[in-house]
Structures are given as C-alpha cells and as structure tokens.
Amino acid sequence: QRHLISAADLTRDDAVLILDTAEEMARVADRPIKKLPTLRGRTVVNLFFEDSTRTRISFEAAEKRLSADVINFTAKGSSVSKGESLKDTAQTLEAMGVDAVVIRHGASGAPYRLATSGWIDAAVINAGDGTHQHPTQALLDAFTMRRRLVGRDAGIGQDLAGKRITIVGDILHSRVARSNVDLLHTLGAEVTLVAPPTLVPVGVETWPCEISYDLDSTLSKSDAVMMLRVQRERMNAAFFPTEREYSRRYGLDGERMAKMPEHAIVMHPGPMVRGMEITAEVADSERCTVVEQVANGVSIRMAVLYLLLGGNEPAVTHTRTEEK
Numbered sequence: 001q002r003h004l005i006s007a008a009d010l011t012r013d014d015a016v017l018i019l020d021t022a023e024e025m026a027r028v029a030d031r032p033i034k035k036l037p038t039l040r041g042r043t044v045v046n047l048f049f050e051d052s053t054r055t056r057i058s059f060e061a062a063e064k065r066l067s068a069d070v071i072n073f074t075a076k077g078s079s080v081s082k083g084e085s086l087k088d089t090a091q092t093l094e095a096m097g098v099d100a101v102v103i104r105h106g107a108s109g110a111p112y113r114l115a116t117s118g119w120i121d122a123a124v125i126n127a128g129d130g131t132h133q134h135p136t137q138a139l140l141d142a143f144t145m146r147r148r149l150v151g152r153d154a155g156i157g158q159d160l161a162g163k164r165i166t167i168v169g170d171i172l173h174s175r176v177a178r179s180n181v182d183l184l185h186t187l188g189a190e191v192t193l194v195a196p197p198t199l200v201p202v203g204v205e206t207w208p209c210e211i212s213y214d215l216d217s218t219l220s221k222s223d224a225v226m227m228l229r230v231q232r233e234r235m236n237a238a239f240f241p242t243e244r245e246y247s248r249r250y251g252l253d254g255e256r257m258a259k260m261p262e263h264a265i266v267m268h269p270g271p272m273v274r275g276m277e278i279t280a281e282v283a284d285s286e287r288c289t290v291v292e293q294v295a296n297g298v299s300i301r302m303a304v305l306y307l308l309l310g311g312n313e314p315a316v317t318h319t320r321t322e323e324k
C-alpha cells in the first residue's frame with residue numbers, strides 16, 4: 001500500500017509529478033462541471049483529531065470532485081472522548097471498508113504508526129501531525145510558488161531550482177516549516193528560516209537551509225516570504241512572545257513588504273493572526289497568495305488522492321464522458 005506521510009519521502013520526480021497532476025486537476029476546477037468519476041466506489045475517511053478549517057474542507061472537496069464516498073470523523077463528539085485508542089478507532093473505520101484515511105493528529109508520528117502498524121490496509125495521507133509534517137501543505141505551497149515564480153504553463157515539468165524562499169516565525173512548532181524545508185530543498189530552492197532564537201528547534205543546523213535572526217536583511221533577497229503563526233496552543237503561557245515586540249521584529253507590514261523585489265510574493269498557510277505576524281495591509285495586498293493557496297490545496301489533494309488510489313486510470317480523460 002502507498003502512503004503520503006512526509007514531504008521528505010518524496011523524490012524530485014515524485015514531487016514534480018504531483019505538481020503537474022495538480023495542474024491537470026486545476027483545469028477540471030475551471031470547467032462548469034467540476035467532477036471526475038476517478039474514485040467512484042472508493043471510500044475515503046477524513047480522521048481529524050485536531051481542529052482544521054482549510055485542510056479538512058479542501059480534502060473533502062477534493063474527494064467529492066473525484067466522486068469518492070466520503071466519511072468525516074472528528075474526535076470531538078466521537079468515542080475518542082470516552083478513551084478509545086487510535087488503533088481501535090482506525091480498525092472500526094476499516095471494518096466499514098475504507099480505501100484511504102486522511103489523518104490529522106496532535107501527536108507527531110501518528111500517521112506513520114497508522115500506516116506501518118498493520119492495523120489497517122488503507123492508504124494513509126498525513127494531514128498534519130503534531131510539530132512533525134504537513135506534506136500536502138508543502139505541496140500546495142510549492143504549486144503556488146511554481147505558478148507565480150515560474151508560470152502556470154511554463155512550470156509544467158519544472159522544479160523551483162534557484163528560487164529563494166524565506167520562512168518566518170514560529171519554526172519550533174511548525175510542521176509547515178519542516179515540510180516546506182524538505183520539499184523546497186528537494187525541488188532545488190534555497191530556503192532561509194527567520195525566527196526569534198526561542199522559536200528555533202534544537203538541531204536546526206542539520207536541516208538543508210540557512211538560519212537568520214534578522215528579517216530585514218533577508219527580504220530584498222527573497223522570491224517568496226512565508227509568514228507563520230505563533231502557535232500559542234503548543235506553548236507554555238510563560239513563553240508567549242508579546243504581540244508588540246514580536247510584530248516589531250518579525251511581523252510583515254507594508255514598510256517591510258516594500259523591501260521585497262517587485263515580483264516577490266507573500267505566503268501564509270493560515271490561519272493568520274492579523275496584527276501579529278502579518279498586518280491587514282499585507283494580508284489583503286495583491287502580493288499575498290493566502291486565498292490562492294487554499295484554492296490550490298484542492299487541486300493538490302485531488303492529485304495526491306488520484307495518484308495514491310486512482311491506479312492506472314488517466315487523470316482527466318474521463319471528463320468529457322462525465323460532462324455528457
């Protein structure tokens with residue numbers, strides 16, 4: 001069985017294939033009838049033990065556009081609150097005949113455990129585990145960068161070689177940062193992390209990227225600047241940075257954005273905290289791709305589901321039949 005657990009597991013060719021397949025899926029989304037029959041008769045369960053808006057809804061949209069049967073499970077309101085384990089929850093779902101499990105979990109390693117334990121036969125897709133990985137977020141970010149920095153058509157078959165990407169904020173708690181560093185490195189980009197020293201993980205010097213503590217000096221050398229939320233829910237209250245001090249040193253406002261090259265974009269995985277890591281002026285500017293990232297997430301998740309479950313079916317050639 002094939003799974004998607006970590007962006008680090010993808011080769012350059014795997015990643016480019018997913019990005020190219022997502023471009024095909026995006027063309028489907030541009031059509032009046034947005035559905036493909038590719039996963040008809042297959043069942044996908046969205047197993048969310050942690051809160052989510054974008055990832056949960058976009059996986060559901062992707063599954064429905066591929067005609068899969070969709071089961072949504074959230075830990076709140078389930079028997080998890082009565083103490084049921086991940087193993088028993090997963091086996092309960094497996095007994096209902098599930099082909100793929102999309103899992104978000106607060107514990108780093110939960111999707112890996114599910115994929116390798118032998119508890120279930122289904123394909124496992126990691127939708128974010130603890131501070132570890134969020135591979136479909138990194139893929140949708142790379143898709144957005146490739147479209148904006150290389151071009152929608154010119155980008156087909158291409159990677160992000162030589163592009164300079166700056167990721168700013170709470171690196172310590174960020175699965176988005178880890179996944180992006182892994183994938184962007186595989187795609188040939190040069191990544192710089194910018195964070196307060198207290199929000200840099202131990203061992204970061206072994207990651208394939210540069211580290212800086214000075215946002216202002218990196219902006220003029222960036223093709224994309226990705227802002228991250230400070231994840232207070234994963235911190236001891238005693239370590240919360242004050243909003244004013246944090247935004248003064250690490251927040252992106254209009255004055256700082258003006259230091260970026262004209263072609264450079266501002267990214268954010270969401271949810272944003274306006275006034276903390278990003279001002280409303282920047283979040284609402286033409287250069288900010290946050291909404292585009294969400295739309296691209298549906299195409300990326302369609303591509304991942306299609307490549308894991310779709311077998312040898314061509315990606316979009318059924319569409320004409322479907323439209324009749």
Ligand code: CP
Nearest residue numbers: 052053054055269270
């Ligand atoms: N970017 C992201 O994972 O957002 P959600 O937590 O809303 O899914």
